[in-house]
Amino acid sequence: DTEVTQTPKHLVMGMTNKKSLKCEQHMGHRAMYWYKQKAKKPPELMFVYSYEKLSINESVPSRFSPECPNSSLLNLHLHALQPEDSALYLCASSPFRIGRGSYEQYFGPGTRLTVT
Amino acid sequence: AQKVTQAQTEISVVEKEDVTLDCVYETRDTTYYLFWYKQPPSGELVFLIRRNSFDEQNEISGRYSWNFQKSTSSFNFTITASQVVDSAVYFCALSERRAGANSKLTFGKGITLSVRP
Numbered sequence: 372d373t374e375v376t377q378t379p380k381h382l383v384m385g386m387t388n389k390k391s392l393k394c395e396q397h398m399g400h401r402a403m404y405w406y407k408q409k410a411k412k413p414p415e416l417m418f419v420y421s422y423e424k425l426s427i428n429e430s431v432p433s434r435f436s437p438e439c440p441n442s443s444l445l446n447l448h449l450h451a452l453q454p455e456d457s458a459l460y461l462c463a464s465s466p467f468r469i470g471r472g473s474y475e476q477y478f479g480p481g482t483r484l485t486v487t
Numbered sequence: 488a489q490k491v492t493q494a495q496t497e498i499s500v501v502e503k504e505d506v507t508l509d510c511v512y513e514t515r516d517t518t519y520y521l522f523w524y525k526q527p528p529s530g531e532l533v534f535l536i537r538r539n540s541f542d543e544q545n546e547i548s549g550r551y552s553w554n555f556q557k558s559t560s561s562f563n564f565t566i567t568a569s570q571v572v573d574s575a576v577y578f579c580a581l582s583e584r585r586a587g588a589n590s591k592l593t594f595g596k597g598i599t600l601s602v603r604p
Contacts, residue, residue, distance in 0.1 A: 413578055413594035414532070427591070459530055475522060476592065478532035 375479035377462050383485045386452060392482050394445040394462030402467035403445040404476060405437060408459040420445060421467050452486045459483050489514045491581050493595035500569055501603050508564040508598050510579030521555065521562045522580040522592065532578070538562060569602045576600075
């Protein structure tokens with residue numbers, strides 16, 4: 372089973388709202404990722420968690436707040452977003468072995484976010 | 488710094504034609520990994536292949552084949568007898584190996600492939 376699930380599929384929120392995106396995987400992967408993808412562009416890395424600890428933050432604005440409550444779940448909390456934050460938000464997971472190289476990432480279907 | 492160049496932006500073919508998607512990369516690392524992903528209109532990125540820098544064997548999987556040439560820093564992807572379901576955006580990506588930390592994927596800009604019936 373190489374499935375990563377994401378909810379919701381679509382989200383429309385106002386600039387004063389607080390919402391959360393959820394990602395789940397049951398492949399035993401210990402690395403999880405958040406990406407942002409604008410139309411006709413490649414995904415841009417936002418955050419990386421390895422063994423439930425934040426290992427990479429790509430200078431993402433604080434209005435995006437990640438959380439990894441356990442090895443299967445990854446959340447992205449959203450607050451006071453701007454219209455330019457409208458995008459497809461992708462979650463991914465991969466096996467992770469320290470010092471053992473880079474493994475393929477498995478992506479979820481994404482959440483299409485519209486900020487009004 | 489790493490870089491992935493997919494010079495082709497859009498390709499349109501008729502069903503059953505063969506098509507090759509080009510990928511050229513730059514890295515200073517001696518150990519690195521190359522990937523191809525497919526992104527259909529639904530949005531999900533589908534992993535297709537991972538190749539280590541020390542393994543230059545070409546690979547075939549059904550109608551898909553990959554040609555890795557370190558001498559030219561290329562990792563090209565060929566679809567034989569294309570089908571309408573192959574219509575998607577295809578990304579080539581590069582990752583260096585880092586001990587003790589996650590390696591980041593550097594994506595190319597993607598190639599939009601349209602296969603017409």
